[in-house]
Amino acid sequence: MRWQPIDNLPQHWQQLASSELPPLVTVWNEQADRLRNSGAFKIFMEKMRREIAIETGIIERLYTIDRGITQLLIEQGINEALIPHGVTDRPIKQVVALIQDQEMAIEGLFDFVGGQRYLSTFYVKELHQLLTKNQTHTEGLDQSTGKITSVPLIRGDWKKWPNNPLRTDGSIDEYCPPEQVASEMDNLIQWHHQHQENQVAPEVEAAWLHHRFTQIHPFQDGNGRVARCLASLVFIQARWFPLVLTRDDRSAYIASLEQADQGELSGLIHLFAKSQKQSFIRSLGLSEQILSETRQTRTILASITDKLKQRQLSSIPERCQKAERFAENLFNIASNHLQNLSEEIKLSVQNLVEDTQLFTVSASAGDERSYYHRYQIVETAKQQGYFANVQSYHSWVQLVIIVEKIPTVILLSFHVLGREYLGLLVCSVCAYHRDETEEGDRNISDIQPLTESPFQFSYADEEDNLVNRFNEWLEEATITGLEYWNSSL
Known part of the structure; x- marks a missing residue:
């Protein structure tokens, strides 16, 4: 696939928006403050952030962790002591460091939104630097031998050399040439701000921003992680949930990105909308269960008060x-x-x-x-x-x-x-x-x-x-x- 400059949203983007999400968002918005103030919602969000942090590295094949240990880490926290020897393909200390970098990046997205900052190329570089804090090397092509070798990773700055991947069929995906990255990223950010002013549906904007960023592929490595963070940023700004994609979504995720390369963005929008729908359902359905598990007197009394107020509403x-x-x-x-x-x-x-x-x-x-x-x-x-x-x-x-x-x-x-x-x-x-x-x-x-x-x-x-x-x-x-x-x- 030959590289082409990124393009703006299609004019018919309203037709691509999910019809399922608006009614669910209405219900969520009416209950969100009660749930956020319950105290238990913090636990729910912590678990979600840990899940995203672990699974994003698995999607990128930075490491492997079996499902049982993954669930244990989600429930109890990212801790070396919880990972037995032999259940991951990398040193445990390195895996934990990579996961913690990703968890900090997600937490940073909430701080970014809370500080009412606007997306900029500076912040995108800052995000990449945080995500790759404990990644020292990546794969690169040795120009003299033509072989794939390990090369030092440039953190927090645009790529200096082409990073076009070779597909299994022998074809090459051409990403943006290094000399065009700065101007393409400026276009991406400018269009994104226009979309915000035009109130583009979050699932549509998140998919567009994610895909166009991956078309540019501005960094030497770590582009997928940054792209998913940018999609999460769109959702968090809408007061929705960070994007949750797991190893089970990987095949559909890659297929939808390939469809988007051909000009069809609907598959990626549907995948992102499905993720948000599941997050809304989990939060509305499990928040009360999490609340009962915490057994914190103040939280329980606050919940009871809220319930009584709600039931008084005709x-x-x-x-x-x-x-x-x-x-x-x-x-x-x-x-x-x-x-x-x-x-x-x-x-x-x-x-x-x-x-x-x-x-x-x-x-x-x-x-x-x-x-x-x-x-x-x-x-x-x-x-x-x-x-x-x-x-x-x-x-x-x-x-x-x-x-x-x-x-x-x-x-x-x-x-x-x-x-x-x-x-x-x-x-x-x-x-x-x-x-x-x-x-x-x-x-x-x-x-x-x-x-x-x-x-x-x-x-x-x-x-x-x-x-x-x-x-x-x-x-x-x-x-x-x-x-x-x-x-x-």
Whole structure:
């Protein structure tokens, strides 16, 4: 790919913005101050910063750490003593130093925003210097031998030599020539400030800024880390969350960057929007759980006071009722969808397999069976990282497929996200096998979510847009559910 100067946002950028985020942001903004002031939110953010710091180095392949140790470091802090010998491919002291550099850089982004500073090339250099504080060398091309070798890393200044990577197919990605870097970075910063004045959607601006920066590739090494920090900066300025990308996102991340190289920015925007959606859901759903774990008397009393104030507001019941009306509509759509799917499957297999049973079962909110399937729903929520509250509101619908006496079940559940019900609901979907034992018991096995995250909605949604979003989500879940069933045959 030959290098070309960076270009501005496409004129149709509004069409690229996420339709899911604005209603969720509305709910978040109404609860943000209460959560931020709870004391427990600090713990939540500390864990998030540690996760970002660890995973960004894994994405860049600066080191490897297994998932178990990663989780331990997220929960307890970045500490050499928590990392056993042999679980990483670099000296433990070096790995810890790199992670701490990345954690300090993320904390610095909050200080930058708090100080109401404007993004400049000076700050970008400052950020690079901090991120590479404990990285002394990088790979470079030896001009005399043509071989890749280790060379000293220039920190906090633009590259002096080309840094065009060689792809596996033998082609070369050409980044900005060193002599053009300063002018390209000036254009990047100038356009970014214009976008801020024009109130470009955060997920669109973060993706644009990230991609155009990587097109320039102004530093000898560390460009990916700086690019993700710049994207996080956009989100933090919007009072959202830093960008969380993990090793599981790496393939999609690289693919979306390659698509952006071809002029299609939507994939990267979608990936960033998905990350923000998950952060909003985790914060709203887990904040109360974190609060209960801290057991700090002052924090608990402050939370109780806030809850009492919230419940005195007459608007809360009205908001919940509006969300529940949406839930009833989506419940009916889901029930009809699964019923139609059942009929379609029957027509497909009726002449191929004997002893086939297909049927749907449902329970609307208030039904005496609405408490059924709690185990499957809670397990699905655990896998997706949120607290499923089926006490405040719950309805469900399931499709049961029995072929050769082996039941496969697809289950959709509408319930509250988080312990406190303020008008935010989700629909989760999972598939599982149900085995009948000789004693007549039913064993549930192999519970798998059928989507990356639950479908979230609230009183702040617009109904037409909500139904369109749900139909798309439901179609994706259905396809994944059929693949699950197919793999069990």
